[in-house]
Amino acid sequence: xxxxxxxxxxxxxxxxxxxxxxxxxxxxxxxxxxxxxxxxxxxxxxxxxxxxxxxxxxxxxxxxxxxxxxxxxxxxxxxxxxxxxxxxxxxxxxxxxxxxxxxxxxxxxxxxxxxxxxxxxxxxxxxxxxxxxxxxxxxxxxxxxxxxxxxxxxxxxxxxxxxxxxxxxxxxxxxxxxxxxxxxxxxxxxxxxxxxxxxxxxxxxxxxxxxxxxxxxxxxxxxxxxxxxxxxxxxxxxxxxxxxxxxxxxxxxxxxxxxxxxxxxxxxxxxxxxxxxxxxxxxxxxxxxxxxxxxxxxxxxxxxxxxxxxxxxxxxxxxxxxxxxxxxxxxxxxxxxxxxxxxxxxxxxxxxxxxxxxxxxxxxxxxxxxxxxxxxxxxxxxxxxxxxxxxxxxxxxxxxxxxxxxxxxx
Amino acid sequence: xxxxxxxxxxxxxxxxxxxxxxxxxxxxxxxxxxxxxxxxxxxxxxxxxxxxxxxxxxxxxxxxxxxxxxxxxxxxxxxxxxxxxxxxxxxxxxxxxxxxxxxxxxxxxxxxxxxxxxxxxxxxxxxxxxxxxxxxxxxxxxxxxxxxxxxxxxxxxxxxxxxxxxxxxxxxxxxxxxxxxxxxxxxxxxxxxxxxxxxxxxxxxxxxxxxxxxxxxxxxxxxxxxxxxxxxxxxxxxxxxxxxxxxxxxxxxxxxxxxxxxxxxxxxxxxxxxxxxxxxxxxxxxxxxxxxxxxxxxxxxxxxxxxxxxxxxxxxxxxxxxxxxxxxxxxxxxxxxxxxxxxxxxxxxxxxxxxxxxxxxxxxxxxxxxxxxxxxxxxxxxxxxxxxxxxxxxxxxxxxxxxxxxxxxxxxxxxxxxxxxxxxxxx
Numbered sequence: 001x002x003x004x005x006x007x008x009x010x011x012x013x014x015x016x017x018x019x020x021x022x023x024x025x026x027x028x029x030x031x032x033x034x035x036x037x038x039x040x041x042x043x044x045x046x047x048x049x050x051x052x053x054x055x056x057x058x059x060x061x062x063x064x065x066x067x068x069x070x071x072x073x074x075x076x077x078x079x080x081x082x083x084x085x086x087x088x089x090x091x092x093x094x095x096x097x098x099x100x101x102x103x104x105x106x107x108x109x110x111x112x113x114x115x116x117x118x119x120x121x122x123x124x125x126x127x128x129x130x131x132x133x134x135x136x137x138x139x140x141x142x143x144x145x146x147x148x149x150x151x152x153x154x155x156x157x158x159x160x161x162x163x164x165x166x167x168x169x170x171x172x173x174x175x176x177x178x179x180x181x182x183x184x185x186x187x188x189x190x191x192x193x194x195x196x197x198x199x200x201x202x203x204x205x206x207x208x209x210x211x212x213x214x215x216x217x218x219x220x221x222x223x224x225x226x227x228x229x230x231x232x233x234x235x236x237x238x239x240x241x242x243x244x245x246x247x248x249x250x251x252x253x254x255x256x257x258x259x260x261x262x263x264x265x266x267x268x269x270x271x272x273x274x275x276x277x278x279x280x281x282x283x284x285x286x287x288x289x290x291x292x293x294x295x296x297x298x299x300x301x302x303x304x305x306x307x308x309x310x311x312x313x314x315x316x317x318x319x320x321x322x323x324x325x326x327x328x329x330x331x332x333x334x335x336x337x338x339x340x341x342x343x344x345x346x347x348x349x350x351x352x353x354x355x356x357x358x359x360x361x362x363x364x365x366x367x368x369x370x371x372x373x374x375x376x377x378x379x380x381x382x383x384x385x386x387x388x389x390x391x392x393x394x395x396x397x398x399x400x401x402x403x404x405x406x407x408x409x410x
Numbered sequence: 411x412x413x414x415x416x417x418x419x420x421x422x423x424x425x426x427x428x429x430x431x432x433x434x435x436x437x438x439x440x441x442x443x444x445x446x447x448x449x450x451x452x453x454x455x456x457x458x459x460x461x462x463x464x465x466x467x468x469x470x471x472x473x474x475x476x477x478x479x480x481x482x483x484x485x486x487x488x489x490x491x492x493x494x495x496x497x498x499x500x501x502x503x504x505x506x507x508x509x510x511x512x513x514x515x516x517x518x519x520x521x522x523x524x525x526x527x528x529x530x531x532x533x534x535x536x537x538x539x540x541x542x543x544x545x546x547x548x549x550x551x552x553x554x555x556x557x558x559x560x561x562x563x564x565x566x567x568x569x570x571x572x573x574x575x576x577x578x579x580x581x582x583x584x585x586x587x588x589x590x591x592x593x594x595x596x597x598x599x600x601x602x603x604x605x606x607x608x609x610x611x612x613x614x615x616x617x618x619x620x621x622x623x624x625x626x627x628x629x630x631x632x633x634x635x636x637x638x639x640x641x642x643x644x645x646x647x648x649x650x651x652x653x654x655x656x657x658x659x660x661x662x663x664x665x666x667x668x669x670x671x672x673x674x675x676x677x678x679x680x681x682x683x684x685x686x687x688x689x690x691x692x693x694x695x696x697x698x699x700x701x702x703x704x705x706x707x708x709x710x711x712x713x714x715x716x717x718x719x720x721x722x723x724x725x726x727x728x729x730x731x732x733x734x735x736x737x738x739x740x741x742x743x744x745x746x747x748x749x750x751x752x753x754x755x756x757x758x759x760x761x762x763x764x765x766x767x768x769x770x771x772x773x774x775x776x777x778x779x780x781x782x783x784x785x786x787x788x789x790x791x792x793x794x795x796x797x798x799x800x801x802x803x804x805x806x807x808x809x810x811x812x813x814x815x816x817x818x819x820x821x822x823x824x825x826x827x828x829x830x831x832x833x834x835x836x837x
Contacts, residue, residue, distance in 0.1 A: 025436045026768055058686075066696060070686035075754045077761035096761055123699065130702030130722050133653035137550050237651035237826070240544040271469065271481035281478065284537025287545055307545050339486045346488025350439055350505050353769040409651075 007192070007362060007372060008199065012207050015187030019362050019372055020199040023355075029100050029195035030356035031107065031202070033091040034363040036218040037183040039161045040086050040296070044154050048163015049171055051084035052128055053179045054091070058082060059120035062113040066120055069110065078103040080110065086157055087221070087297040088367035089183065094356050097196040101205065108209040111184055118173050128168050135162070139242050139307065139406070140288075147244040147303060147404045150232055156224040157296055187213040190366045192359040224248075224299035228400040235409045241313040242406040245320055246303030247397050252295035252368050258381045259389035260397065264293035264302055265340040266332060266390065267323065269347075272339060274323050279306055285316050297368050302397060310408050317403070324401070328394045331387040345379040419777070420610035421787055422618070426626045427598025430617045431777055431787065432610035435770055440511045440606030442518055442617075443503040443774035445782040447601075448594040450574075451497045451567030451713070454634050459574020460582055460590050462495040463539055467587065468502065469493070470531040472524040477531060480521055487513055497568050498712045499782045505771055508607035512616065515604075519620035522595060532584045539579050546573060550656045550823050561646065561819045562660040562716055566638035589631075596627035601781045603774035638714045643817035647728070649826035654702075655725045659735065659818040663708050663715040664808075666783045673796045674808035675708040675717055680755040681747050681805070682706045682738065683719060687754070693738055694721070700731040712783045717812055725824045732820060742809050747802045759797050 007019035037050055058080065060066040073080050078095035080103070091111055095103040135141040145160055152158025162168075186206075193202055226248040250256045268275040268291025275289045289306040304324070308316045332340075352358050362372040374381075421431045449461045471477045484491050484504060491504035491514075502522060506514045546552040556571040563569040573579070602621060604613040640662045664671035683690040683706025690704045701723040708717045723731050747755075767773045780789040 026764070028764060028768055067687060067692055071754070074685045074687045074758060075750070077757035094765065096764060123696065126699065127695075127702050130654055134550075134722065137652045137654060139545075139548050238548040240541065240548055270485050272478065272485045277478060280538055281534070284534045285541070287538055287542035308541060309544060339482060342488040343485040343490075346507060347490050349488075349507065350490050353437055353439070355768070 006376070010199075010203065012203065012210075014207070014211060014213055016206060016210060017190045017366070018203070018206070019190065019192045019366075020202070021192075021194040021358060021362070022197060022199060023194070024196045026355075027097045027196050028355050029095055029097055029193065029197045030354070030359045031093040031104065031191065031193045032356070032359040032363050033111070034190045034192070034367050035089045035091070035183055035185070036087075036188055036367055037089050038085050038087045039159045040156050040222065040298070041219055042159050044159060045167055045170065046175075047159045047167040048128070048161065049167070049175065049179060050089060050183065051161050052124065052163065052168065052171055053176050053183065054082035054084055054089055055128070056116060056121055056124050056176055057110045057114045057180070059124055060115035060117055061109050062115055063109060069106070073103070073106055076103050076106075078106070080107055082110070084161055086161065088364070090360075090363070092356065100197055101201060104202065104205050105209070108205070112209060112212055114180065116173060116177050116180075121173055121176060125168055125171065128162060129165060132160070132162055132165055132168065139238060139240070140305065143242045143244050143305065143404060143406055144303075146232065146234065147246055147402065148301065150230050150404065151226060151246060151248065151301055151402050152224050153227045156222055157294075157299055157301075182214065182216065185212060185214040186210045188218050190363050192363040194355040194359045221298045226299075228402060230402045232403070233405045233407060236406055237409045238406070239408070240307045241310045241408065242305070242307045243313060243317055243320070244303050244305050244404040245317070245324070245401045246301050247399070247401055249293060249295055249300035249302045249397060251298050251300065253297070253370055256393050256396070257295050259385050259393040260293055260295070260302060261344065261382065262337070262340055262385045263327070263390050263394055264291045265344045266336060267291035267327065268304055270343050274327070275304060275306070275320065278323060279316060279319060283315075283319065285312050285319070313405060313407065317405070321401070324398050328391070328398055331391050334387070337387050337390065341382050341385065345382050348378060348382075417791060419787065420614050422614050424597065424618060426624065428618065428621060428624055429601045429781065430604070430614045431601065431781065432604040432608065432613040432617070433773065434608060434610055435606050435773065437770060438508055438607055439505055439770055440508050440604065440608050441503060441505045441770035441774045442511075442515055443501055443603040443605070443771065443778050444518060444522055445499055445501040445601040445603070445778040446522075446595055447499055447599040447782050448631070449495055449497045449499050450570050450572045451711075452594065452631055452633060453570060455570070456578065457582065457586060457590070458570045458578040459539070459572075460587055461500055462572050462574065463535070463579065463582055464587055464591055465493045465495045465500050465502075466535050466539060467527050467532060468521050468525045470528060470535065471526050472520045473526060474520055474524065475517070477528065480517055483517055484514065489514055491518070495572055497572060499779070501778060503771060503774065511608055511613070515616060515620050523621065523623045525591065527584060527588055527591065529584055532587070536579065536582070539573070540576065543573055543576055543579060550650065550652050554656050554658050554821060554823055558658045558660055558718065558819065558821050559716065561644050561821060562641060564639040564641045565635070567634060567636055567713055568711060568716070593627065593629055593631040597621075597624040598626050600624060601778060603778045605773045606770040636713055640816075641819055643819070645820045647822045647824055650823045652823055652825050655723050655728060655825065656823045657721040657723060657728065657731065657820070658822075659719045659732070659820050661717040661816050661818050662812050663717040664812070665714045666710050666712055666789070669789060669792070669796060670800070670804065671808050671811070672708070672710055673793075673800050674804045675812065676759055677752065677755045677797065677800055678747070678805045678809055679706040679708050679717065680758055681751045684755065684758060689738055690719070690735065694731060694734050698730075698734060700727045700734060704731075704735070710783070728822060728824070736818075739809075739813055742806065742814065747805050749802070752802050752805070756797050756800075760794055763794060
């Protein structure tokens with residue numbers, strides 16, 4: 001079997017769109033089902049309920065208890081996980097080819113016939129609360145939670161995917177079950193399968209067992225409301241301070257996305273980026289500094305981050321702001337532009353080695369409204385970005401920064 | 411020249427001791443992964459952190475590439491590169507599209523053989539490493555495991571943190587680093603892995619060509635005493651700025667030369683704490699709800715390694731969780747692993763091995779790790795067969811030797827709030 005370049009598309013009887021990419025370079029199969037529901041649709045008081053609902057599906061089915069289900073999956077050496085993202089949710093299966101059929105059966109069993117035992121929901125709540133507390137203990141995660149909540153005024157993309165300590169405590173069984181019936185619908189799903197498998201067998205199993213559909217269409221994506229130019233200082237008893245400087249960005253479908261992608265690369269991706277060279281290599285202010293571009297279906301952000309000793313925080317902030325200002329003043333030199341584009345393209349391709357990664361990219365682009373074909377076009381689109389494009393988006397987006405400072409207590 | 415071609419690998423060892431292992435993968439990229447058999451286990455209190463510091467300095471330029479030029483060169487090739495330092499090894503890896511194999515090999519070979527260790531850059535990088543140290547101190551798990559190693563080993567090469575202490579990092583000198591570099595980065599300590607869209611034989615010869623400046627070590631860096639002794643029964647609870655409590659318990663373990671025991675501990679810790687159906691998860695989280703997460707694992711090292719358990723939990727459950735954790739372990743003789751549990755653990759380890767080697771860098775990491783720790787490719791090739799041939803009796807014997815008759819070291823980080831007072835039997 002030779003690996004085809006493009007996935008085969010098929011729409012099943014229940015309306016599920018499937019993308020199949022068979023390849024025999026190894027004996028691993030990744031199956032990911034994408035559903036168009038994420039935390040972006042949640043009210044702040046219900047923050048995290050989509051993710052919570054998906055996770056409850058692994059807490060027992062109508063056929064098996066939580067323990068029996070976990071035992072069955074792990075006895076096959078397979079991995080099944082369900083989780084929400086900002087714009088969409090994913091149910092993922094990774095297994096070896098010889099166990100695909102029984103693994104897929106278990107995967108569909110959880111999606112089709114969850115038990116929703118109140119005692120199990122309570123256990124999942126405690127696990128989720130612990131995971132949130134762990135995020136609050138992790139400096140970069142805590143800083144980015146704070147930044148997105150501030151930039152998006154605690155709505156849309158500012159809602160933490162796993163919720164807040166307050167919201168998670170309020171979920172009840174009825175809410176979870178109601179949401180499940182709305183979101184786990186195969187007529188809205190895209191299933192991507194990559195690896196060493198027989199598409200006919202997968203189609204037969206999905207048509208036989210993936211039955212739940214709903215007539216109500218998925219909701220329309222809301223437009224985010226940005227709160228620009230905010231300044232927030234937080235005190236924690238940590239040795240190191242942390243800084244986030246960020247701005248609203250465009251949706252991933254917007255024409256500015258690829259120039260912004262290059263801009264983020266120039267600023268803070270890789271060891272030749274401006275933040276890395278000027279803040280770390282020249283000044284020794286940090287071990288980790290980066291620029292992140294998060295582009296979602298209806299909005300996003302670009303944010304620079306740095307962890308530095310408390311007495312260097314002001315210097316780091318001044319320097320990061322100067323770098324951001326400089327990049328708005330003049331076009332990038334050709335060498336820097338080409339180098340950054342090469343790096344981003346190389347990183348993109350290297351990131352496609354795992355079957356699960358290829359499934360993720362194809363399905364995500366479908367959910368984000370770009371279509372799976374963008375996966376193939378992505379390197380070319382990056383390559384076509386010019387220095388003028390980067391200057392234009394820098395001038396348009398890099399103003400009125402929102403600044404989060406985390407400083408030591410006392 | 412010794413040549414081996416097991417399971418698609420082309421492995422050759424030069425008279426200098428330099429080893430190259432190459433393998434074709436039907437994927438359009440190639441990873442070059444250079445492993446040096448040195449790490450924090452070669453250090454003493456004064457030089458603690460030097461291996462990690464040196465790893466940083468190698469990125470700062472060579473006689474051919476000035477400061478920052480290596481990074482710019484690799485980025486220009488569309489490559490992704492980095493390095494990692496541990497106790498028994500340091501490795502440097504780059505992944506590029508296959509047509510850039512030669513350019514990337516040239517760059518990484520120059521970096522490893524001809525680092526300048528510029529005095530001015532040395533001082534700048536010290537500041538970077540101190541920031542990395544601070545970052546680790548603030549990370550609950552990073553801090554916990556550094557402390558756990560320190561408390562677990564009474565004697566031996568793994569007591570010290572890979573990054574060093576604030577004091578040792580501050581005091582390290584360039585002169586000592588240059589000496590360490592010359593006496594540890596030698597042909598007989600180096601294994602080069604090449605994995606991806608290459609002809610393994612041709613890639614091997616090219617690797618030998620680019621690393622031809624490396625000689626056998628004539629003046630080895632002194633190895634500190636490798637005798638290992640484990641502490642028993644130390645217990646420490648540390649209040650920190652955390653919202654959750656983090657617990658770790660440690661026990662002794664074998665060195666990698668004892669392959670059967672290593673595999674037995676891998677299987678045993680999988681049965682006890684390696685998944686949602688494991689004994690510890692089912693007992694402590696699902697049945698008793700004492701923890702939010704719990705697990706168990708074994709850290710394989712060249713010298714005797716560390717078996718450990720960990721948990722995330724509420725402060726109030728600390729004593730009960732420790733008690734139940736120990737009870738689950740101690741009940742192994744009365745409740746030995748069943749055939750089903752053993753079969754499941756074998757399947758999990760087999761598949762973990764497959765998943766870990768799905769990428770070019772995954773293959774080079776697994777093979778490089780075992781070759782560097784054992785000096786040969788045997789462990790990699792025998793791993794799955796050893797897993798299959800391990801019996802329930804092997805597991806019990808290994809448990810008796812390392813876990814059942816040992817009072818563990820227990821360390822916890824707890825919220826520094828008023829209610830986080832010390833529990834009854836911990837201080």
